[in-house]
Each structure stands twice: as C-alpha cells, then as structure tokens.
Amino acid sequence: MEVDGSNSALVNKSEENDFEKKGSSDPVVYQLVRVEGDGTLVPATEDDVLEFEHFLQDEKVNFPSIEDVGHVEEFFSNDCILLKKSDLEDGSSKVKTLELHTQKMGTDLEENRLDGSLGPPSNSGVLHGQQPDKFLAEQGDSNIAQQDNASTETAKPIVLNDSCSAEKDKADACSRPVDDTSTEPSVSGVTSYVPDFSILRGEVCLDDLTIRELQEAFRATFGRQTTVKDKIWLKRRITMGLTNSCDVPSSGCVVKDYKIVGKDVRQEVSNTGGIPKIGLQSTLVRDQVTYPGNEGDSPSSSYYQSEDQQGSSKRFKRVPIHNDEPQGNLLAGQCTNKRTRKPTKRYIEELSDIETHESTGKLSSPAKRTAHDEVLLKPRAAPFHELESLSTIYPTRKDTLGGFSVHVPYVSRMRRGRPRKDFISFVDKEPSVQCNVQTTVGMLSKECEEGNHVRKASEVPPTVNPERGHLEAVDRKGVQNLQANVYKAASKPKIKRGLTRKHHRAWTLCEVVKLVDGVARYGAGKWSEIRKLSFSSYSYRTSVDLKDKWRNLIRATQTQLPAQKDGVCPRKINPSIIPIPPSILLRVKELNELQSQGGGFTAPVKFSGQNSKVVQGKGLGFL
DNA sequence: ATTAGGG
DNA sequence: CCCTAAT
Numbered sequence: 001m002e003v004d005g006s007n008s009a010l011v012n013k014s015e016e017n018d019f020e021k022k023g024s025s026d027p028v029v030y031q032l033v034r035v036e037g038d039g040t041l042v043p044a045t046e047d048d049v050l051e052f053e054h055f056l057q058d059e060k061v062n063f064p065s066i067e068d069v070g071h072v073e074e075f076f077s078n079d080c081i082l083l084k085k086s087d088l089e090d091g092s093s094k095v096k097t098l099e100l101h102t103q104k105m106g107t108d109l110e111e112n113r114l115d116g117s118l119g120p121p122s123n124s125g126v127l128h129g130q131q132p133d134k135f136l137a138e139q140g141d142s143n144i145a146q147q148d149n150a151s152t153e154t155a156k157p158i159v160l161n162d163s164c165s166a167e168k169d170k171a172d173a174c175s176r177p178v179d180d181t182s183t184e185p186s187v188s189g190v191t192s193y194v195p196d197f198s199i200l201r202g203e204v205c206l207d208d209l210t211i212r213e214l215q216e217a218f219r220a221t222f223g224r225q226t227t228v229k230d231k232i233w234l235k236r237r238i239t240m241g242l243t244n245s246c247d248v249p250s251s252g253c254v255v256k257d258y259k260i261v262g263k264d265v266r267q268e269v270s271n272t273g274g275i276p277k278i279g280l281q282s283t284l285v286r287d288q289v290t291y292p293g294n295e296g297d298s299p300s301s302s303y304y305q306s307e308d309q310q311g312s313s314k315r316f317k318r319v320p321i322h323n324d325e326p327q328g329n330l331l332a333g334q335c336t337n338k339r340t341r342k343p344t345k346r347y348i349e350e351l352s353d354i355e356t357h358e359s360t361g362k363l364s365s366p367a368k369r370t371a372h373d374e375v376l377l378k379p380r381a382a383p384f385h386e387l388e389s390l391s392t393i394y395p396t397r398k399d400t401l402g403g404f405s406v407h408v409p410y411v412s413r414m415r416r417g418r419p420r421k422d423f424i425s426f427v428d429k430e431p432s433v434q435c436n437v438q439t440t441v442g443m444l445s446k447e448c449e450e451g452n453h454v455r456k457a458s459e460v461p462p463t464v465n466p467e468r469g470h471l472e473a474v475d476r477k478g479v480q481n482l483q484a485n486v487y488k489a490a491s492k493p494k495i496k497r498g499l500t501r502k503h504h505r506a507w508t509l510c511e512v513v514k515l516v517d518g519v520a521r522y523g524a525g526k527w528s529e530i531r532k533l534s535f536s537s538y539s540y541r542t543s544v545d546l547k548d549k550w551r552n553l554i555r556a557t558q559t560q561l562p563a564q565k566d567g568v569c570p571r572k573i574n575p576s577i578i579p580i581p582p583s584i585l586l587r588v589k590e591l592n593e594l595q596s597q598g599g600g601f602t603a604p605v606k607f608s609g610q611n612s613k614v615v616q617g618k619g620l621g622f623l
Numbered sequence: 624a625t626t627a628g629g630g
Numbered sequence: 631c632c633c634t635a636a637t
Contacts, residue, residue: 543625544627
C-alpha cells in the first residue's frame with residue numbers, strides 16, 4: 001500500500017492473528033503495521049509480531065469485544081506503539097487493524113502530523129484514515145466497512161490522536177459542527193481552528209494528540225488558549241481539567257466521559273464484554289505507571305510535576321504493576337529477582353526514599369508529600385504514632401518547622417556519629433534525675449556494686465561520673481528529661497537504643513586481663529561464654545564488647561607491640577591513658593596466633609592464670 | 624541470641 | 631561503641 005509517494009510502503013495484512021478470528025463470533029482481523037517515523041507504513045516484522053502477539057492474545061482473553069463505536073488502544077512498547085483500532089460493535093466493520101508505530105511517531109512524526117492535518121494528507125494522516133482501507137482492500141476482505149463507517153459516521157472511531165484520521169474526513173471535517181451535545185464520540189477534524197470540543201467527549205487518548213491538538217483540547221477544556229508546547233504538561237492539564245482530578249499520570253491515560261480510564265482495566269470492563277479502554281496500556285506505556293502505593297493509599301495523591309517523567313520511567317522498572325498481563329508478570333518477576341538478593345536495611349531505606357521522592361514527585365499531592373517525606377526523612381523510619389514526638393526530632397530545620405509542634409533538642413535525635421562524651425542514656429545512669437523506675441535504679445545500683453566491687457578505685461563509679469563537670473550534669477538533665485519523656489511515650493527499646501548510648505566505660509586492665517584469660521580458656525569467639533564466666537561481675541560488658549575489645553587488643557598487638565619491641569615509641573604515651581602492658585599484649589598476640597592457626601585449641605588455664613596474675617600485679621602497679 | 628565485621 | 635548481616 002502506498003501511503004504517499006515518498007512514504008509509501010506496503011502494508012501487509014501479514015499478521016493475522018488466528019485466535020482473533022476464531023475467538024469471536026464476528027470475524028476480526030488484526031494487522032500489525034509498523035509506522036516509521038516518517039509516517040511510512042511498513043509491514044510488521046517477525047519481531048514486531050512476536051512482540052505484540054501476547055498483547056493480542058491477552059487482549060483477546062481479557063477484552064472480548066468493543067462496546068464503543070470504536071476506539072483505539074495504544075500499546076507502547078520499547079519502540080513501538082501498537083494501535084488497535086476497533087470498529088463498530090454492530091459489526092458493520094469487522095476489521096481491526098493493529099499498527100505499529102515506531103517511537104519516532106511520538107516526536108517527529110507528531111509534528112509532521114500536525115502539518116499534515118492541516119495540509120495535504122501525506123503521512124500519518126493517512127495512517128488511520130486511508131491505511132486501514134487500503135489494508136482492507138489489499139486484503140480483499142469483504143468484511144471491510146471502514147470507509148462506510150467513516151462515512152456513516154456514527155461509528156467513527158474516536159481516534160482523537162490522529163487528527164489525521166480525519167484526513168479522509170477532511171471534507172466533512174470542515175462541515176462538521178462542533179457539537180458539544182453530541183454524545184457520540186467523534187474524532188472530528190481537529191484540523192480546523194475551531195476548538196473542537198468533541199475532543200473532550202468520549203474516549204480521549206491524549207497520548208496520541210499532537211501538540212496542537214492538545215492545545216486545542218486545552219482550549220476546549222479550559223476555555224482559554226495556551227502556548228505551552230509541552231505535551232506532557234498539556235496532557236496532564238487537560239486530563240486534570242476533564243477529570244477534575246489531580247490524579248493524572250503524565251501520559252498513557254485515556255479520558256472517557258470525564259473520567260480517566262485505563263488505570264485499572266477491570267474498572268472499565270463492562271459485563272457485556274466491553275473492552276477496557278486501555279487494557280494493556282498501563283503495563284506498557286512507559287510514562288504511565290500504576291503506582292501501587294498510590295492506589296490504596298490516597299485517591300488523589302498525585303500532582304503535576306514537570307520532571308515526573310523520569311521518575312515514572314524509573315519507577316516503571318521496579319514497580320510491579322497489578323495486571324494480569326504478561327508484562328505484569330514480567331515485571332513481577334523482575335521484582336522477585338530483586339527480592340532474591342537481600343538488600344541491606346540501609347539499602348532498602350535509600351531505595352524507598354528515592355522511590356518516595358519519585359512518587360511524591362509524580363503522584364503525591366503536595367500536601368501529602370510533605371507528610372510523606374517527613375516520615376521518610378526520619379532516619380529510622382518509625383511511622384508509629386507513639387513515636388511521632390520523637391520522630392519529629394530530626395535535625396532538619398525545615399522538617400521541624402513544617403512538622404509536628406513537638407520540638408526536641410537535636411541532641412535527642414539519633415545521631416550517627418559519636419554522641420557527646422557525656423551523653424548517656426538516662427536509663428543507664430542517674431536514675432535519680434527523675435525516673436521513678438525502680439528497676440533502673442536497682443539495676444544501676446547493682447551494677448555499681450558489682451563494678452565497684454570488682455573494679456579498681458580509678459574506675460568510674462556507677463553514679464554520677466566524677467569526670468563529668470557540672471555543666472554536663474545540668475545539660476544532661478535537660479536532655480534526660482526529654483529523653484525520659486520520649487522513652488516513656490515510646491516505650492520502645494529500639495528507640496531507646498537509638499537515642500541513648502551506652503556509657504563509655506574504659507576498659508580496665510583488670511577487665512582486659514579477664515578478657516584475655518577468658519579467651520585463653522574458652523577461645524576467641526566464645527564471647528558469650530567468656531562473658532558469663534569471666535565477666536559475670538561486669539554486667540555492662542556484653543559479649544559484643546568483649547569481642548570488640550579483643551579485636552582492639554589484637555590490633556594493638558599488631559601496631560603497638562612491634563613499636564615497643566623496637567624500643568621506639570611512635571608517640572609519647574599519654575599519661576592519662578594507661579597503656580596496655582606489653583605482657584598482656586604479648587599474650588594476646590600469642591593467643592591470637594595460636595587460635596587463628598590451630599583453629600581449635602585447648603585452653604591453657606594454668607598459663608592464663610599465671611599471666612593474669614602477673615599482669616594483674618603489673619596492672620595494679622600501673623593503675 | 625550470638626557472632627563477625629564494618630563504621 | 632554502634633549497627634547489621636548472617637547464623
């Protein structure tokens with residue numbers, strides 16, 4: 001078939017889908033046609049067919065027949081647009097054509113079409129108008145009634161997108177009145193300068209409209225002209241206007257009867273077998289993304305944003321789309337794969353963060369977004385209401401302002417880095433401050449006792465640490481108050497953890513010795529045991545602590561020791577810092593090597609005992 | 624709940 | 631010490 005001299009191309013009726021024929025009572029023929037950027041119609045290639053085959057199948061399965069007089073469905077694929085044009089329900093027309101458009105159509109071609117619509121039918125205009133006919137003719141199919149339909153007009157497909165569809169109707173297009181009242185969907189010649197309000201009725205697929213058409217639509221919708229040439233913007237605005245909703249995807253949406261259609265296929269399927277306006281689209285169209293969170297979340301939680309396209313496309317990859325279509329499954333599969341790999345918590349957070357921002361960028365209403373972000377911004381997302389007071393604490397001034405009224409000192413905010421030296425959990429100590437918590441007190445006292453009992457005088461007393469100045473005490477009180485409140489309110493250990501930090505307790509030589517001894521006895525790694533058996537009196541030393549300390553000791557062994565051996569002290573020994581006696585380090589080294597080498601080992605209790613004694617003596621001397 | 628490691 | 635992943 002020759003569409004045009006330059007753009008001529010043969011349209012093969014090539015791909016007929018068998019299932020289509022046998023499937024429905026009224027014979028329908030699908031044809032796949034690739035439309036090149038220049039508007040040329042090219043026979044669909046094998047690949048094209050394959051690519052869209054499943055669509056057709058799905059369609060068949062899911063969408064029995066067309067309710068509307070006619071309509072066009074678009075399916076965007078990587079680089080093709082599949083148009084399904086359906087004809088009258090009454091069967092006057094039984095030919096359906098599938099056309100593949102290269103993506104170009106969305107760009108260059110669009111422009112061309114614009115021109116074309118106004119001028120001679122040269123390219124895409126032919127696409128919908130002539131082509132089908134030609135196609136039919138070529139096919140020699142007797143069923144063809146496309147033209148009849150066109151002329152008949154009642155059944156004219158409402159292919160808004162192609163202004164050109166009107167090409168052939170050009171003649172009548174002019175004469176066609178702008179009929180606002182007419183209920184029948186009409187394509188009408190958008191070519192005319194008269195605002196075509198018909199564009200607003202019935203099913204409208206804005207995606208196919210040219211900029212000019214969109215502008216017309218905009219004009220028709222809002223009663224004013226626009227010079228905006230951003231298709232996305234136009235589409236969105238129009239859709240919003242038509243639907244009176246903000247929940248509009250950037251594209252891929254079809255507006256019908258003043259409602260957005262196609263977001264959820266099932267909604268639009270009628271009992272009589274009406275075909276959903278956009279069935280597959282949601283899964284195929286790049287721009288259109290069904291954002292799960294949005295569906296149940298908040299009905300109107302999207303808003304216009306210029307850069308949403310990127311975001312959406314991004315999301316497209318990872319957001320599972322709830323559809324029955326294979327694509328959906330595919331996506332789902334991808335997601336599954338993703339899940340296979342276990343992301344770290346942090347990773348998840350980041351991801352969700354991004355996602356959220358994207359989503360907010362695209363779908364969330366400003367209002368919601370604020371709230372949303374707020375939640376997300378919280379370092380450790382804890383959307384619990386109880387924690388709100390706490391949550392709001394995060395550092396960002398902005399958030400604080402816009403967020404809840406509860407303002408908590410930044411201090412209380414969990415911090416990544418090391419807290420102030422004196423920053424300790426109120427629970428940890430100073431029960432006197434205000435906590436009536438007896439358990440705490442008891443614990444502390446006990447701890448203290450133990451600590452004191454075992455510890456040397458130099459050790460930090462469990463109660464107020466002498467090291468701390470008054471300043472600190474005061475400061476801390478305030479903080480503690482807050483913390484206490486927060487803690488009470490939240491009553492979640494996790495939070496407490498996040499907020500409070502274990503009081504730093506310097507390891508005493510005694511402890512180190514015990515640790516070494518324990519390692520010697522039970523082996524490195526048996527921290528739990530060591531803690532139980534050797535650190536029963538040091539309740540504040542956890543197995544993790546032991547482990548960490550041991551690690552540090554080893555490190556010291558690898559650095560400090562050699563230097564000392566060499567007799568060269570890398571740096572002056574800070575008097576305030578009691579160096580670990582070389583003897584201990586040596587032993588640590590030995591143990592480390594021993595254990596790392598031999599793997600299993602038998603604890604030389606004697607040895608350890610001896611050493612510990614020796615060390616202790618030394619240690620005492622030092623301390 | 625522990626253990627191993629990175630921070 | 632904290633935080634997490636992996637057991």
